[in-house]
Amino acid sequence: MITLLDYGAGNVRSVRNAIRKLGYSVQDVQNPADILNAERLIFPGVGSYGSVMNRLRRDGFVEPLIERIHSDKPVLGICVALQALFEGSEESPGVAGLSILKGQVRRFTESSLSVPQIGWNGVNLHKPSPLFSGYNGEKLYFVHSYRATLEEVDKEWLLTTTNYGEEFVSGVQKGNITAFQFHPEKSGAAGLNILGNYLQATNDESVTVITGRESGTHRETRMAKRVIACLDVRSNDNGDLVVTKGDQYDVRDRGEVRNLGKPVELARRYYEEGADEITFLNITGFRDFPMEDQPMLEVLQRTSENVFVPLTIGGGIREFTDSNGREYTSLDVASEYFRSGADKISIGSDACYTAEEYMKTGKKTGKSSIEQISFVYGAQAVVISVDPRRVYVNKPEDTDHNTIKTAFPGPDGEEYCWYQCTVKGGREGRDLDAVQLAASCEALGAGEILLNCIDKDGTNSGFDFELINHVKSAVTIPVIASSGAGSAAHFVDVFKETNAEAALAAGIFHRKEVPISEVKTALRESGVEIR
Structure with missing residues (x-):
């Protein structure tokens, strides 16, 4: 049973449908205790940074979510959920994040960029992860104006990066805690494969995943038209x-x-x-x-x-x-x-x-x-x-x-x-x-x-x-x-x-x-x- 942290903001139906399409049952968090007791938790970050954090606090979800992460119980965060791991965001000044990671999430700054970044871009893996088993470099769907910079993320957390005017953090993972800036549930077959790897609950370190750094193919990713x-x-x-x-x-x-x-x-x-x-x-x-x-x-x-x-x-x-x-x-x-x-x-x-x-x-x-x-x-x-x-x-x-x-x-x-x-x-x-x-x-x-x-x-x-x-x-x-x-x-x-x-x-x-x-x-x- 997969537990979905649906706090009433935005489109979480697509995540729910993707889970079911992959053959799993899904239930919603009904109270704070469900966050701690879930076998595997998906935290879809939908909405602005401030609205996400304010809704989590309104429902009493912040403290159990922090406790679950510190306990290294499986969590997958999507989009704003990655940003919520930080102390705060320029999108919503004064609104505190979960503070799992130090620093602030900031808006893209290069003047030549169209912001938000909306569309399909690639990722470069910085360490092996079973979640990317079967991933062949396909582009994934991004939609965001704010990003975590490389300077803000400890190397032990860094999983993937993407280029959009600069190299930014598009995925973090430490132990059983993972978060993506991209939307796997909106990334077609490639995204469903990544999501399916998480749902399979495998922590098998023998799974071989070739990262861009290891294979010598680490290159600047490019947005698709x-x-x-x-x-x-x-x-x-x-x-x-x-x-x-x-x-x-x-x-x-x-x-x-x-x-x-x-x-x-x-x-x-x-x-x-x-x-x-x-x-x-x-x-x-x-x-x-x-x-x-x-x-x-x-x-x-x-x-x-x-x-x-x-x-x-x-x-x-x-x-x-x-x-x-x-x-x-x-x-x-x-x-x-x-x-x-x-x-x-x-x-x-x-x-x-x-x-x-x-x-x-x-x-x-x-x-x-x-x-x-x-x-x-x-x-x-x-x-x-x-x-x-x-x-x-x-x-x-x-x-x-x-x-x-x-x-x-x-x-x-x-x-x-x-x-x-x-x-x-x-x-x-x-x-x-x-x-x-x-x-x-x-x-x-x-x-x-x-x-x-x-x-x-x-x-x-x-x-x-x-x-x-x-x-x-x-x-x-x-x-x-x-x-x-x-x-x-x-x-x-x-x-x-x-x-x-x-x-x-x-x-x-x-x-x-x-x-x-x-x-x-x-x-x-x-x-x-x-x-």
């Missing part, structure tokens, strides 16, 4: 939940909603084909349902049973009153999605309204959905979905917005344009440009930009490099390129011509016009780093 499959989900006229795809955001064909498959089945197919992430965009309000019956909750719950890469959910992340008259904040809605299996949430129209208010005063209120969700779950959990379209002008002075000189003049020969943000599925334009929106949302605590392009959507003509470079130059958080992919070559081009961390497609994957495997092969042959 991500290929993301996006599923637009809505109900059709018969009430069935389907994956659809718009043509310039129009999802109907001859009066009927395009039905390109069932969301859970398609997500599993893309995972098996090698997608690095899966994004669900709920393009129906579903306001007639009480919160507990929201259809997307079930989609996430069922998908996370068999899909072990990150899941993002977008659409409807805002305040609302359900059909039973119960009021929900955007944080309430996001929390339900996280508990159902989402790793990140995507905010669209509401982000535009929030950015407009922020730009009026330049002050944070702490009340916006972006701020609230980021504070509790961390910046890496908040994605901003931007839906812009080109507005042409003759010269920059003709508008107050951020313009570019374009290589693709407007209908009357205009050489400049700005990108107007839209809401309500592209139906309404706002007096807000894409750079203003992205920069404002980053300041409010968002951790990633999903950059769509209405002009490119459904054209299969390739991504809008001008838009991507325009926004990328204005933010320090990762950017996902979206809209316009029509071939594997378009993915190669976007990673060669821009610094986007990821690229997303929908229709060409749904219709099997371009398999994900073909995209990965083209990227590999072009020298683009992939997993």
